[in-house]
Amino acid sequence: MKLIRDFIILLACLLAGKGIAALLPFAFPGSIIGLLLLFLLLNFQLIPLPWVHDGGLLILRHMALLFIPVAAGLLGYVDVLSQGLGLIIGAAFSGLVLILLVVGRLYQRMQP
Template sequence: MKVFNQLAVILGIWAIGEYISSLISGFIAIPGSIIGMLLLFIMLQTKVISIESVDSISSFFLDNMALFFVPAGVSLITSLDIIKSNIIVLIATIFITTVIVMWVTGIVVEVMMSRKEGKKNV
């Protein structure tokens, strides 16, 4: 029964996120699942809900995460002809975005390390 209560909490927060997403869809397009995750994060940080109230179901979801990628993989297979016709653009996009992510990650790590060293010296 504990798992069902935790699932109800997660689904409730997701539903609220979907509702908020539908309200703001005219202004900005943010998926309801993302809004729900932000709401869950804020609620956990502000101790509105405790980690124990979502611990078991979140562990279950994390342990079985590979199952959630099956529909995306099937969709890729059904779209193979579109992928083939745009392969150069896709490879260039993947390469450029990978370089940008690595560059930004390096900058963030350097900033965080310098802040950590600055705190040690004080």
């Protein structure tokens, strides 16, 4: 019964986020809005954490299964991905280096 309550709360936040996204004049993912809504509800303690904890853990435990359809969909674009593979790897690596440099610099500035 507890997992049903957890999933109902998570689903309600998702559907509310999708509803808000439909009202916006620009395109924005409803799932992100739902996640922000859940964060705000938990942050302001309108929903206690134990109400969604077990359902969230169950979803996180099986998250790898949720990425299988995405990976299978990418197989249809192997030719496009292989053409830009160098660019993709270069962008990922340069982004990683940039993030490490910025975080390192901020850490150094925050130390007394």
